[in-house]
Amino acid sequence: MHGVETVLNVVGSVALLLWGVRMVRTGLTRAFGAALRRAIAACSRNRFTAFAGGLAITGLLQSSTATALLLSSFAGRGLIPLSIAFAVMLGADVGTTIAAQVLSFDLGWMSPLLIGVGVIGFLSTEHDKPRHVGRVAIGLGLMLLSLRLLAIATQPLRESPAFMAALQGLQDEYVIAVVLATLATWFVHSSLSVVLLIMSFAGSGIVEPKLALALVIGANVGGALAPYVAQAGADVAARRVPLANLVTRALVGLAALPFLGLLLPALQWLDPSTTRLAVNFHTAFNIAAALVFLPLIDVIAWACRRLLPDRPVADDPGRPRHLDPNVLDSPTEALGCALRETLNLGDRVGDMLRQSIEVFERNDPKAVKAIESADDAVDRLYEAIKLYLIQTSRTELGEEDGRRYVEILTFTTNLEHVGDIIDKNLMELAAKKIRNRYTFSPEGMAELRAFHARVQENLRLALNVFTTRDISLARRLVAEKTAIREAEAHAADSHFARLREGRPESIETSSIHMDVIRDLKRINGHLTTVAYPILEVAGELAETRLRTAPDPVTGQPAPST
Structure with a gap:
């Protein structure tokens, strides 16, 4: 029963983390969705403004998946060129690491404050925008609370022979670790949540440093895989944006995987904290991808058009055109x-x-x-x-x-x-x-x-x-x-x-x-x-079209009521 309780505590903490991330994303989208979309359109003048726009917007949304789906919709309707959309995605990948960096610090004391302020704001008004902002505050508070609960819940795992033996089997199987982290991130649709989970495991000593880096690579690849799979039934033009993101993340991951032993000392020199090791590598991974591929956005766009060429499609009058x-x-x-x-x-x-x-x-x-x-x-x-x-x-x-x-x-x-x-x-x-x-x-x-x-x-x-x-x-x-x-x-x-x-x-x-x-x-x-x-x-309708019935005695119309 002790093992079952530990598993339930871990699962519950992870679920709370996922729910907090979702509340922040949906709250911001509902409160400022139109403004965020206008911001993306305004930032699409060149690759640098596009990169900066993607970084800022995803830093707020805390979800590169949401940004990828949004950009896919824009590209599918011809509202933004593929190369510029890819530049926005490179910025979005860096932007999603901002939240991970902030949450890697010990901010547990803010959790009850944010939840309290959010609940008061949500319940004290009937207006939509303040309620959605309150939802964002509640989500941030739940994320901080879940990280604290996760740290407590994973402590017994270090004393579990079966769990440690399973992890020991992954210590030198970094390719398998990447695949498992990729699948886990695709399943939960949140690379931020998985990176924070890896951070918690590494900080508790459950996962050794090199394995944590391999898992972070998988989290980044899985974060790009989720929107690509989600757009599987969309138009070819809409699928090219997540494909470009997936290809670049996979290439950077493949390039980094053989050099984990060399990257580890550099990261430890930058910050010796085992808790922040995974988060720092997550940021470095996406910054490296941006530095390498931002000058090559046109090449990547050309490659994605070759990988997913346009197909002649007969016009179907029954196909919806505006249901995004x-x-x-x-x-x-x-x-x-x-x-x-x-x-x-x-x-x-x-x-x-x-x-x-x-x-x-x-x-x-x-x-x-x-x-x-x-x-x-x-x-x-x-x-x-x-x-x-x-x-x-x-x-x-x-x-x-x-x-x-x-x-x-x-x-x-x-x-x-x-x-x-x-x-x-x-x-x-x-x-x-x-x-x-x-x-x-x-x-x-x-x-x-x-x-x-x-x-x-x-x-x-x-x-x-x-x-x-x-x-x-x-x-x-x-x-x-x-x-x-x-x-x-x-x-x-x-x-x-x-x-x-x-x-x-x-x-x-x-x-x-x-x-x-x-x-x-x-x-x-x-x-x-x-x-x-x-x-x-507008109060422009009468209650009935019938004339008022006459009084049976006088024969005069009865007074209206």
């Missing part, structure tokens, strides 16, 4: 991405709606098939947006973000329903008309064209309302619902008049004609729903 997975920790930005993708979805549905009237005019069976294929793409795009919104909702949403989340999800669902009506209903009517060789009367076709144009204009208006949340536009859209109802009644009266006249075209297409009008009205109903939440928040 790297901003999910920042709900406001993630909702912005979902909004842009919803507009893309609206454009796809708009194309289907525009083409639908052409099918009735030209009797083109190929156009029916094209719209069916377009609806399949709309369905895939809708599913991607819905899944992205679900992932966004797993983070803490403020009141405004929560309201916007519901609006986006509701509108995308209504757009998907519009696509289904066009595909399953309108195209079925068009196929019936084509199959039976029916023809609308000139007046009937003109009515359908005018009614369709009005609904298409309301789709454009609905997308503008969704984007701007403008109250006057929302009122116009709701008013159009009444106008569409009146237009439907007018079209029905005109159609029945033609039936009374005995017009053969109107008689044979009567059910199709009226069903098309009905389905277009249903489409308009789905579109106008986007205005109601906006008007409700």
Whole structure:
């Protein structure tokens, strides 16, 4: 039981360390995510400003993995050249060592102070930014607390024959040690946490100095492996940034591994503390990588393009273009991405709606098939947006973000329903008309064209309302619902008049004609729903459309309540 308790204490301390690192990263991302992204864009003028920007930003984020994923997203969308993105990564690798250097000092006394200040700041306000800053303070306090607990938890391991025998087997197997540390770092996605763990083991005497250096090499390689694996399904352009980082770290690690015996005395001369040995080597490793490869960023970028060449990819209209997975920790930005993708979805549905009237005019069976294929793409795009919104909702949403989340999800669902009506209903009517060789009367076709144009204009208006949340536009859209109802009644009266006249075209297409009008009205109903939440928040909606019931005795309208 004593051994089980020791293992649980070590595992719990490591878990607390990982959680602290995550709280700091997510807190900073949510509080200052947009500013950090603008900072990266501003620093991308040349390799030196890019290196400095990566160093500063990752020094705050404490995660080169997060920076790598962010840069991959930028590079994948062509917002930053590959060579400059790699220069930012070199700075990020050095920046992530800053936190390790700070935490290697005995700052345990700050742990309760940071946790206390963070909890007070988090609970004392409902505003998002102060709460996220409080989260950062709590995370830093937990990291310092975990290091103290880790030092206490690992003391019994020095007296464990089995554990020491296992480590003894690694003493001269530095390649195996590098591989194990690489896999461990990839698994936890945090080279900082693994380096601090190695520092704790080395300070406790559990790991001898040369083995600690080998483990640090593995931690650096694993820190570069994590974002590369995470981007395995991304575009080729997005995968080249983490590939460049992985290649350079692996090359530096391979170059340093045979010379651990020579590097050790130099590091001990710099600082004889066994506790800080691993951290100093971690910093020296990344500074050396920057000095060697910063002048060669164009060469590395060329090599990565050769290793991962562009592949011709057919354009898939159902593939999302704006759902950036790297901003999910920042709900406001993630909702912005979902909004842009919803507009893309609206454009796809708009194309289907525009083409639908052409099918009735030209009797083109190929156009029916094209719209069916377009609806399949709309369905895939809708599913991607819905899944992205679900992932966004797993983070803490403020009141405004929560309201916007519901609006986006509701509108995308209504757009998907519009696509289904066009595909399953309108195209079925068009196929019936084509199959039976029916023809609308000139007046009937003109009515359908005018009614369709009005609904298409309301789709454009609905997308503008969704984007701007403008109250006057929302009122116009709701008013159009009444106008569409009146237009439907007018079209029905005109159609029945033609039936009374005995017009053969109107008689044979009567059910199709009226069903098309009905389905277009249903489409308009789905579109106008986007205005109601906006008007409700603004207090612009009445509680009911019913008139006040008259008093049964006097016959006069009852007073409103």
